[in-house]
Amino acid sequence: MADAPHPELILAPLRGVTGLRFRQAFQAHLTGLDRAVAPFIATVQGPRVKPEILRGIDPTVQPEGLPLIPQVIGKDPAQLRVMLRAMKALGYADVDLNAGCPWPFVAKKGRGAGLLRDERVLGEMLAAGCEELGPGHFSIKVRLGLDDTTLLPKRLPLIQSFPLRELCVHPRTAKQMYEDTVDLDAFARVAEVCTLPLVYNGDIRTLADFTRISGRFPAVRRWMLGRGIVANPFLAESILAGQDTRDLDRFRAWHADLLERYAADAPGDHALLGHLKELWAYLAPTFRRGDRLWNALKLTRTRAEFERVLALTPLTWA
Numbered sequence: 001m002a003d004a005p006h007p008e009l010i011l012a013p014l015r016g017v018t019g020l021r022f023r024q025a026f027q028a029h030l031t032g033l034d035r036a037v038a039p040f041i042a043t044v045q046g047p048r049v050k051p052e053i054l055r056g057i058d059p060t061v062q063p064e065g066l067p068l069i070p071q072v073i074g075k076d077p078a079q080l081r082v083m084l085r086a087m088k089a090l091g092y093a094d095v096d097l098n099a100g101c102p103w104p105f106v107a108k109k110g111r112g113a114g115l116l117r118d119e120r121v122l123g124e125m126l127a128a129g130c131e132e133l134g135p136g137h138f139s140i141k142v143r144l145g146l147d148d149t150t151l152l153p154k155r156l157p158l159i160q161s162f163p164l165r166e167l168c169v170h171p172r173t174a175k176q177m178y179e180d181t182v183d184l185d186a187f188a189r190v191a192e193v194c195t196l197p198l199v200y201n202g203d204i205r206t207l208a209d210f211t212r213i214s215g216r217f218p219a220v221r222r223w224m225l226g227r228g229i230v231a232n233p234f235l236a237e238s239i240l241a242g243q244d245t246r247d248l249d250r251f252r253a254w255h256a257d258l259l260e261r262y263a264a265d266a267p268g269d270h271a272l273l274g275h276l277k278e279l280w281a282y283l284a285p286t287f288r289r290g291d292r293l294w295n296a297l298k299l300t301r302t303r304a305e306f307e308r309v310l311a312l313t314p315l316t317w318a
């Protein structure tokens with residue numbers, strides 16, 4: 001009997017975290033990801049997209065071996081077309097639509113997860129995307145709903161009436177933000193009736209999580225990793241190897257490289273520390289006594305202080 005195909009592992013878009021520099025450093029030191037979805041870019045008014053808005057997806061600086069899918073957030077089909085044309089002009093054939101962002105100031109305005117509320121607008125956005133990119137090139141990333149889990153099942157017939165590349169589901173409601181647990185029963189109900197290629201996304205933090213959740217959904221082949229792979233950059237590798245592949249020397253090399261890449265962009269220590277602290281909020285719990293390390297890192301004010309705290313703390317995996 002032929003071996004089961006490898007699961008496809010996708011880097012989740014985490015705005016401010018899994019951007020260009022993270023992806024570059026990842027590919028330079030780690031393996032296991034098949035592709036990445038870039039953090040969202042908002043649609044703009046007018047006929048032109050300023051190049052700086054697209055800097056994070058500039059194809060000339062993307063790392064080799066990690067195909068990138070840009071993501072758009074918005075609610076105006078005409079503005080969506082403008083953005084998709086700009087992305088196509090950069091050479092991207094595939095683009096993703098954000099219908100999952102839970103932040104009230106986004107969702108209340110009908111963008112992100114708020115797109116699920118208005119069936120007409122959602123249909124117009126999907127139609128515009130599929131027309132602009134062609135069948136099989138537009139995709140959508142969603143939550144289960146806004147306040148409860150009944151909305152996505154209601155929207156599914158509309159969503160899958162379009163020739164989308166895939167549907168990515170993070171099985172929480174927008175109201176839940178990132179609290180509580182993912183609702184695997186609700187995901188199962190979607191998976192049962194979904195006719196599009198389905199991506200599961202949410203709370204895969206360890207190989208054991210992956211084994212448990214993928215065991216429940218053997219038909220799902222596409223898995224998106226977010227906070228889990230930021231906290232443990234070896235997660236994709238470990239999933240593919242079927243064992244823990246964490247290695248402190250490789251971790252240090254990856255981290256030093258990422259720090260240099262952040263520093264090259266940052267206008268000063270303040271901006272650099274902003275990036276590093278955002279990263280370490282995820283990384284710290286991966287280490288034994290990570291709370292103490294995190295408390296010390298949070299207090300640092302300069303790059304030198306930050307590096308000193310790290311150098312003086314013996315790192316051991318939790």
Ligand SMILES: Cc1cc2nc3c(=O)[nH]c(=O)nc-3n(C[C@H](O)[C@H](O)[C@H](O)COP(=O)(O)O)c2cc1C
Binds near residue numbers: 012039040202224225
């Ligand atoms: C800081 C942060 C930024 C995020 N930015 C985006 C984004 O730009 N686009 C998007 O579709 N989802 C975004 N998400 C949601 C993640 O892609 C993902 O759906 C969520 O974190 C759940 O997956 P996880 O449990 O594997 O992290 C973001 C989440 C976080 C925590």
